[in-house]
Amino acid sequence: MPKRIITISREFGSGGRQIGQQIAAELGITCYDKALIALVAAESGFDMEFVEATGEYAPRGKWLGNIAFGSGLRRGVHLIENLSISDRVHLVQNKVISEIAARESCVIVGRAADYILRERDDCLHVFIHAPMAQRVMRARDEYHLDAANIEKEVERKNKLRANHYKHYTGQTWGLAANYHLCLDSGAFGLRGCQEIIVNLAKK
Protein backbone atom coordinates (compact mmCIF):
# COMPACT_ATOMS: atom_id res chain seq x y z
CA MET A 1 0.00 0.00 0.00
CA PRO A 2 1.18 3.57 -0.58
CA LYS A 3 2.84 5.01 2.50
CA ARG A 4 0.91 8.09 3.51
CA ILE A 5 2.94 8.85 6.63
CA ILE A 6 6.70 9.32 6.48
CA THR A 7 8.75 9.43 9.67
CA ILE A 8 12.26 10.87 9.43
CA SER A 9 14.71 10.04 12.19
CA ARG A 10 18.07 11.72 11.75
CA GLU A 11 21.52 12.28 13.11
CA PHE A 12 22.16 15.83 14.23
CA GLY A 13 23.57 17.73 11.25
CA SER A 14 22.61 15.12 8.64
CA GLY A 15 20.08 17.38 6.91
CA GLY A 16 17.19 15.07 7.77
CA ARG A 17 14.97 17.95 8.84
CA GLN A 18 15.46 19.76 5.52
CA ILE A 19 14.81 16.52 3.64
CA GLY A 20 11.56 16.10 5.60
CA GLN A 21 10.45 19.64 4.78
CA GLN A 22 11.20 19.22 1.08
CA ILE A 23 9.39 15.89 0.87
CA ALA A 24 6.32 17.34 2.56
CA ALA A 25 6.33 20.31 0.16
CA GLU A 26 6.66 17.99 -2.82
CA LEU A 27 3.85 15.71 -1.65
CA GLY A 28 1.63 18.60 -0.56
CA ILE A 29 1.34 17.43 3.04
CA THR A 30 2.35 18.94 6.38
CA CYS A 31 5.82 18.46 7.84
CA TYR A 32 5.47 18.07 11.59
CA ASP A 33 8.67 19.42 13.02
CA LYS A 34 8.21 22.80 14.72
CA ALA A 35 4.46 22.34 14.17
CA LEU A 36 4.57 19.18 16.27
CA ILE A 37 6.38 20.95 19.08
CA ALA A 38 3.74 23.67 19.05
CA LEU A 39 0.95 21.10 19.36
CA VAL A 40 2.68 19.28 22.22
CA ALA A 41 3.31 22.61 23.97
CA ALA A 42 -0.34 23.59 23.62
CA GLU A 43 -1.58 20.23 24.87
CA SER A 44 0.85 19.88 27.76
CA GLY A 45 0.91 23.47 28.93
CA PHE A 46 4.74 23.60 28.76
CA ASP A 47 6.34 26.19 26.53
CA MET A 48 7.77 25.36 23.11
CA GLU A 49 11.40 25.77 24.00
CA PHE A 50 11.08 23.38 26.89
CA VAL A 51 9.19 20.82 24.80
CA GLU A 52 11.79 21.05 22.04
CA ALA A 53 14.65 20.41 24.46
CA THR A 54 12.90 17.74 26.52
CA GLY A 55 11.04 15.79 23.86
CA GLU A 56 14.11 14.43 22.11
CA TYR A 57 16.96 14.50 24.57
CA ALA A 58 17.75 12.16 27.42
CA PRO A 59 15.77 12.58 30.61
CA ARG A 60 17.07 11.45 33.98
CA GLY A 61 15.52 8.55 35.81
CA LYS A 62 13.54 5.57 34.67
CA TRP A 63 10.68 5.69 32.21
CA LEU A 64 7.57 4.44 33.99
CA GLY A 65 5.09 4.88 31.15
CA ASN A 66 4.93 1.24 30.13
CA ILE A 67 4.48 0.20 33.71
CA ALA A 68 1.94 2.94 34.36
CA PHE A 69 -0.15 2.05 31.34
CA GLY A 70 0.62 -1.64 31.13
CA SER A 71 -2.12 -2.65 33.52
CA GLY A 72 -4.92 -0.48 32.25
CA LEU A 73 -5.87 3.15 32.03
CA ARG A 74 -7.21 3.45 35.58
CA ARG A 75 -3.91 2.42 37.06
CA GLY A 76 -2.19 4.72 34.52
CA VAL A 77 -4.23 7.72 35.53
CA HIS A 78 -3.51 6.97 39.14
CA LEU A 79 0.24 6.77 38.48
CA ILE A 80 0.58 9.69 36.09
CA GLU A 81 0.97 12.12 38.97
CA ASN A 82 4.25 10.38 39.81
CA LEU A 83 5.78 10.78 36.34
CA SER A 84 8.67 13.14 35.75
CA ILE A 85 8.17 16.23 33.62
CA SER A 86 10.12 14.56 30.78
CA ASP A 87 7.81 11.56 30.93
CA ARG A 88 4.75 13.81 30.82
CA VAL A 89 6.07 15.59 27.73
CA HIS A 90 6.76 12.19 26.20
CA LEU A 91 3.23 10.94 26.92
CA VAL A 92 1.64 14.02 25.37
CA GLN A 93 4.03 13.74 22.40
CA ASN A 94 2.94 10.10 21.91
CA LYS A 95 -0.70 11.07 21.98
CA VAL A 96 -0.28 14.01 19.58
CA ILE A 97 1.75 11.93 17.09
CA SER A 98 -0.79 9.09 17.16
CA GLU A 99 -3.66 11.52 16.59
CA ILE A 100 -1.93 13.25 13.67
CA ALA A 101 -1.18 9.88 12.03
CA ALA A 102 -4.78 8.74 12.41
CA ARG A 103 -6.01 11.96 10.86
CA GLU A 104 -3.79 12.92 7.92
CA SER A 105 -0.96 12.12 5.54
CA CYS A 106 2.17 13.85 6.81
CA VAL A 107 5.91 13.85 7.42
CA ILE A 108 7.01 13.63 11.07
CA VAL A 109 10.59 14.54 11.95
CA GLY A 110 12.26 12.95 14.96
CA ARG A 111 10.57 12.38 18.34
CA ALA A 112 10.75 8.55 18.06
CA ALA A 113 7.74 8.69 15.72
CA ASP A 114 8.98 5.50 14.04
CA TYR A 115 8.52 3.66 17.33
CA ILE A 116 5.27 5.34 18.32
CA LEU A 117 3.69 4.43 14.95
CA ARG A 118 5.36 1.02 14.59
CA GLU A 119 2.06 -0.89 14.47
CA ARG A 120 0.69 1.07 11.49
CA ASP A 121 1.27 -0.38 8.02
CA ASP A 122 0.82 2.91 6.17
CA CYS A 123 4.12 4.42 7.35
CA LEU A 124 7.51 4.64 5.69
CA HIS A 125 10.15 4.86 8.42
CA VAL A 126 13.37 6.56 7.31
CA PHE A 127 16.69 7.21 9.06
CA ILE A 128 19.12 9.83 7.70
CA HIS A 129 22.78 9.92 8.68
CA ALA A 130 25.95 11.51 7.31
CA PRO A 131 29.73 11.39 7.76
CA MET A 132 31.07 13.56 10.58
CA ALA A 133 32.66 16.16 8.24
CA GLN A 134 29.30 16.97 6.68
CA ARG A 135 27.48 17.04 10.00
CA VAL A 136 30.05 19.46 11.35
CA MET A 137 29.70 21.67 8.29
CA ARG A 138 25.92 21.78 8.64
CA ALA A 139 26.11 22.37 12.40
CA ARG A 140 28.36 25.37 11.78
CA ASP A 141 26.59 26.82 8.74
CA GLU A 142 22.97 26.18 9.63
CA TYR A 143 22.82 25.88 13.40
CA HIS A 144 25.68 28.34 14.01
CA LEU A 145 27.33 26.11 16.58
CA ASP A 146 30.59 27.44 17.99
CA ALA A 147 33.65 26.34 16.01
CA ALA A 148 35.59 25.17 19.07
CA ASN A 149 34.96 21.51 19.87
CA ILE A 150 32.20 21.42 17.29
CA GLU A 151 32.80 17.76 16.49
CA LYS A 152 32.42 16.86 20.14
CA GLU A 153 29.21 18.85 20.41
CA VAL A 154 27.74 17.18 17.32
CA GLU A 155 28.56 13.80 18.81
CA ARG A 156 27.09 14.81 22.17
CA LYS A 157 23.79 15.78 20.56
CA ASN A 158 23.61 12.46 18.77
CA LYS A 159 24.40 10.63 21.97
CA LEU A 160 21.58 12.46 23.76
CA ARG A 161 19.14 11.50 21.00
CA ALA A 162 20.32 7.90 21.20
CA ASN A 163 19.87 7.87 24.99
CA HIS A 164 16.43 9.41 24.74
CA TYR A 165 15.39 6.83 22.14
CA LYS A 166 16.75 3.96 24.21
CA HIS A 167 15.07 5.29 27.32
CA TYR A 168 11.59 5.46 25.80
CA THR A 169 11.68 2.60 23.30
CA GLY A 170 14.20 0.10 24.67
CA GLN A 171 15.69 -0.01 21.16
CA THR A 172 19.05 1.02 19.74
CA TRP A 173 18.85 4.30 17.85
CA GLY A 174 20.04 4.11 14.25
CA LEU A 175 19.88 0.33 13.95
CA ALA A 176 18.92 -0.38 10.33
CA ALA A 177 16.33 -3.03 11.25
CA ASN A 178 14.14 -0.39 12.93
CA TYR A 179 13.58 1.51 9.68
CA HIS A 180 12.42 0.63 6.18
CA LEU A 181 15.08 2.83 4.62
CA CYS A 182 18.35 4.36 5.88
CA LEU A 183 20.29 6.83 3.77
CA ASP A 184 23.68 8.50 3.97
CA SER A 185 22.91 12.08 2.94
CA GLY A 186 26.63 12.64 2.39
CA ALA A 187 26.65 9.99 -0.32
CA PHE A 188 23.42 10.92 -2.10
CA GLY A 189 22.89 14.60 -1.24
CA LEU A 190 19.74 16.06 0.30
CA ARG A 191 18.06 16.23 -3.10
CA GLY A 192 19.04 12.63 -3.87
CA CYS A 193 17.62 11.38 -0.56
CA GLN A 194 14.44 13.33 -1.16
CA GLU A 195 13.94 11.70 -4.59
CA ILE A 196 14.49 8.19 -3.25
CA ILE A 197 12.01 8.70 -0.40
CA VAL A 198 9.32 10.32 -2.52
CA ASN A 199 9.55 7.56 -5.14
CA LEU A 200 9.21 4.86 -2.49
CA ALA A 201 6.37 6.60 -0.70
CA LYS A 202 4.37 6.82 -3.92
CA LYS A 203 4.73 3.12 -4.79
Place this chain on the structure above:
Amino acid sequence: MPKRIITISREFGSGGRQIGQQIAAELGITCYDKALIALVAAESGFDMEFVEATGEYAPRGKWLGNIAFGSGLRRGVHLIENLSISDRVHLVQNKVISEIAARESCVIVGRAADYILRERDDCLHVFIHAPMAQRVMRARDEYHLDAANIEKEVERKNKLRANHYKHYTGQTWGLAANYHLCLDSGAFGLRGCQEIIVNLAKK
Protein backbone atom coordinates in the same frame (compact mmCIF):
# COMPACT_ATOMS: atom_id res chain seq x y z
CA MET B 1 31.59 9.29 -8.83
CA PRO B 2 29.78 6.14 -10.02
CA LYS B 3 30.08 3.30 -7.55
CA ARG B 4 31.74 0.41 -9.31
CA ILE B 5 31.86 -1.90 -6.28
CA ILE B 6 28.72 -2.81 -4.36
CA THR B 7 28.98 -4.58 -1.03
CA ILE B 8 25.85 -6.29 0.28
CA SER B 9 25.67 -7.11 3.97
CA ARG B 10 22.50 -8.92 4.94
CA GLU B 11 20.48 -10.51 7.68
CA PHE B 12 20.12 -14.26 7.29
CA GLY B 13 16.94 -14.89 5.29
CA SER B 14 16.56 -11.30 4.05
CA GLY B 15 17.19 -12.22 0.41
CA GLY B 16 20.33 -10.07 0.27
CA ARG B 17 22.28 -12.77 -1.54
CA GLN B 18 19.66 -13.04 -4.29
CA ILE B 19 19.55 -9.24 -4.58
CA GLY B 20 23.34 -9.21 -4.98
CA GLN B 21 23.20 -11.86 -7.72
CA GLN B 22 20.47 -10.02 -9.62
CA ILE B 23 22.28 -6.68 -9.41
CA ALA B 24 25.49 -8.23 -10.70
CA ALA B 25 23.63 -9.86 -13.59
CA GLU B 26 21.93 -6.56 -14.45
CA LEU B 27 25.20 -4.61 -14.35
CA GLY B 28 27.15 -7.33 -16.16
CA ILE B 29 29.70 -7.77 -13.36
CA THR B 30 30.66 -10.70 -11.13
CA CYS B 31 28.85 -11.41 -7.87
CA TYR B 32 31.40 -12.61 -5.35
CA ASP B 33 29.52 -14.91 -3.05
CA LYS B 34 30.39 -18.58 -3.62
CA ALA B 35 33.08 -17.38 -6.01
CA LEU B 36 34.73 -15.47 -3.17
CA ILE B 37 34.69 -18.52 -0.94
CA ALA B 38 36.35 -20.55 -3.69
CA LEU B 39 39.12 -17.95 -4.02
CA VAL B 40 39.73 -17.83 -0.27
CA ALA B 41 39.77 -21.62 -0.12
CA ALA B 42 42.29 -21.82 -2.95
CA GLU B 43 44.52 -19.15 -1.40
CA SER B 44 44.36 -20.45 2.17
CA GLY B 45 44.45 -24.16 1.45
CA PHE B 46 41.33 -24.78 3.56
CA ASP B 47 38.34 -26.38 1.90
CA MET B 48 35.31 -24.37 0.76
CA GLU B 49 32.90 -25.70 3.34
CA PHE B 50 35.23 -24.73 6.15
CA VAL B 51 35.87 -21.27 4.70
CA GLU B 52 32.14 -20.72 4.25
CA ALA B 53 31.40 -21.61 7.86
CA THR B 54 34.40 -19.82 9.38
CA GLY B 55 34.59 -16.68 7.30
CA GLU B 56 31.32 -15.19 8.50
CA TYR B 57 30.51 -16.74 11.85
CA ALA B 58 31.92 -16.00 15.25
CA PRO B 59 35.33 -17.41 16.06
CA ARG B 60 36.46 -18.06 19.60
CA GLY B 61 39.21 -16.04 21.19
CA LYS B 62 40.52 -12.60 20.53
CA TRP B 63 41.32 -11.19 17.08
CA LEU B 64 45.03 -10.40 17.00
CA GLY B 65 45.23 -9.19 13.39
CA ASN B 66 45.35 -5.50 14.17
CA ILE B 67 47.98 -6.06 16.79
CA ALA B 68 49.92 -8.40 14.55
CA PHE B 69 49.95 -5.98 11.65
CA GLY B 70 49.80 -2.72 13.52
CA SER B 71 53.51 -2.46 13.98
CA GLY B 72 54.65 -3.43 10.52
CA LEU B 73 54.63 -6.42 8.26
CA ARG B 74 57.75 -8.06 9.69
CA ARG B 75 56.24 -8.24 13.12
CA GLY B 76 52.99 -9.42 11.45
CA VAL B 77 54.73 -12.24 9.63
CA HIS B 78 56.42 -13.23 12.82
CA LEU B 79 53.14 -13.31 14.71
CA ILE B 80 50.99 -14.94 12.03
CA GLU B 81 52.04 -18.39 13.20
CA ASN B 82 50.25 -17.69 16.46
CA LEU B 83 46.92 -16.78 14.85
CA SER B 84 43.91 -19.07 15.15
CA ILE B 85 42.61 -20.82 12.06
CA SER B 86 39.63 -18.40 12.01
CA ASP B 87 41.99 -15.45 12.01
CA ARG B 88 44.02 -16.94 9.16
CA VAL B 89 40.87 -17.40 7.07
CA HIS B 90 39.95 -13.83 7.91
CA LEU B 91 43.34 -12.49 6.83
CA VAL B 92 43.21 -14.32 3.51
CA GLN B 93 39.62 -13.16 3.02
CA ASN B 94 40.72 -9.55 3.59
CA LYS B 95 43.51 -9.90 1.07
CA VAL B 96 41.32 -11.54 -1.57
CA ILE B 97 38.55 -8.93 -1.18
CA SER B 98 41.03 -6.05 -1.42
CA GLU B 99 42.58 -7.54 -4.55
CA ILE B 100 39.22 -8.08 -6.26
CA ALA B 101 38.17 -4.50 -5.48
CA ALA B 102 41.42 -3.11 -6.88
CA ARG B 103 40.98 -5.13 -10.06
CA GLU B 104 37.34 -5.07 -11.15
CA SER B 105 33.81 -3.75 -10.75
CA CYS B 106 31.82 -6.30 -8.76
CA VAL B 107 29.22 -7.14 -6.12
CA ILE B 108 30.55 -8.66 -2.89
CA VAL B 109 28.09 -10.39 -0.57
CA GLY B 110 28.79 -10.52 3.18
CA ARG B 111 32.23 -11.18 4.73
CA ALA B 112 32.51 -7.68 6.27
CA ALA B 113 33.49 -6.36 2.82
CA ASP B 114 31.98 -2.97 3.77
CA TYR B 115 34.57 -2.68 6.54
CA ILE B 116 37.47 -4.11 4.56
CA LEU B 117 36.85 -1.63 1.72
CA ARG B 118 35.85 1.33 3.93
CA GLU B 119 38.68 3.56 2.70
CA ARG B 120 37.71 3.31 -0.97
CA ASP B 121 35.41 5.99 -2.40
CA ASP B 122 34.16 3.92 -5.33
CA CYS B 123 32.03 1.58 -3.21
CA LEU B 124 28.33 1.58 -2.43
CA HIS B 125 27.81 -0.18 0.91
CA VAL B 126 24.35 -1.70 1.33
CA PHE B 127 22.67 -3.53 4.21
CA ILE B 128 19.55 -5.65 3.62
CA HIS B 129 17.22 -6.72 6.42
CA ALA B 130 13.65 -8.03 6.67
CA PRO B 131 10.96 -8.68 9.27
CA MET B 132 11.22 -12.03 11.06
CA ALA B 133 8.20 -13.58 9.29
CA GLN B 134 9.81 -13.12 5.89
CA ARG B 135 13.21 -14.32 7.04
CA VAL B 136 11.61 -17.47 8.46
CA MET B 137 9.73 -18.06 5.21
CA ARG B 138 12.92 -17.74 3.17
CA ALA B 139 14.91 -19.90 5.58
CA ARG B 140 12.31 -22.66 5.21
CA ASP B 141 11.69 -22.39 1.46
CA GLU B 142 15.19 -21.67 0.21
CA TYR B 143 17.58 -22.98 2.82
CA HIS B 144 15.30 -25.87 3.87
CA LEU B 145 15.85 -25.23 7.56
CA ASP B 146 13.91 -27.51 9.87
CA ALA B 147 10.49 -26.11 10.82
CA ALA B 148 10.94 -26.70 14.57
CA ASN B 149 12.45 -23.65 16.30
CA ILE B 150 13.13 -22.07 12.93
CA GLU B 151 12.72 -18.55 14.32
CA LYS B 152 15.32 -19.27 16.98
CA GLU B 153 17.73 -20.67 14.40
CA VAL B 154 17.32 -17.63 12.14
CA GLU B 155 18.07 -15.37 15.10
CA ARG B 156 21.06 -17.50 16.07
CA LYS B 157 22.57 -17.18 12.61
CA ASN B 158 22.15 -13.42 12.70
CA LYS B 159 23.70 -13.29 16.13
CA LEU B 160 26.73 -15.25 14.89
CA ARG B 161 27.16 -12.85 11.98
CA ALA B 162 26.90 -9.89 14.36
CA ASN B 163 29.50 -11.43 16.69
CA HIS B 164 31.85 -12.17 13.81
CA TYR B 165 31.53 -8.60 12.54
CA LYS B 166 32.09 -7.14 15.99
CA HIS B 167 35.07 -9.41 16.53
CA TYR B 168 36.90 -8.39 13.37
CA THR B 169 35.77 -4.77 12.93
CA GLY B 170 34.96 -3.52 16.44
CA GLN B 171 31.72 -2.13 14.98
CA THR B 172 28.08 -2.96 15.55
CA TRP B 173 26.62 -5.04 12.74
CA GLY B 174 23.57 -3.52 11.08
CA LEU B 175 24.09 0.01 12.39
CA ALA B 176 22.82 2.34 9.65
CA ALA B 177 25.80 4.70 9.88
CA ASN B 178 28.14 1.96 8.60
CA TYR B 179 26.37 1.75 5.23
CA HIS B 180 25.33 4.20 2.53
CA LEU B 181 21.98 2.51 2.10
CA CYS B 182 19.90 0.12 4.25
CA LEU B 183 16.73 -1.47 2.91
CA ASP B 184 13.92 -3.56 4.34
CA SER B 185 13.40 -6.20 1.65
CA GLY B 186 10.05 -7.04 3.24
CA ALA B 187 8.81 -3.52 2.54
CA PHE B 188 10.18 -3.10 -0.99
CA GLY B 189 10.55 -6.67 -2.28
CA LEU B 190 13.74 -8.14 -3.74
CA ARG B 191 13.01 -6.60 -7.13
CA GLY B 192 12.33 -3.21 -5.53
CA CYS B 193 15.60 -3.28 -3.58
CA GLN B 194 17.47 -4.29 -6.71
CA GLU B 195 16.07 -1.32 -8.64
CA ILE B 196 16.96 1.17 -5.90
CA ILE B 197 20.53 -0.12 -5.65
CA VAL B 198 21.17 -0.26 -9.40
CA ASN B 199 19.83 3.28 -9.84
CA LEU B 200 22.09 4.62 -7.10
CA ALA B 201 25.14 2.72 -8.30
CA LYS B 202 24.75 4.18 -11.79
CA LYS B 203 24.51 7.80 -10.59
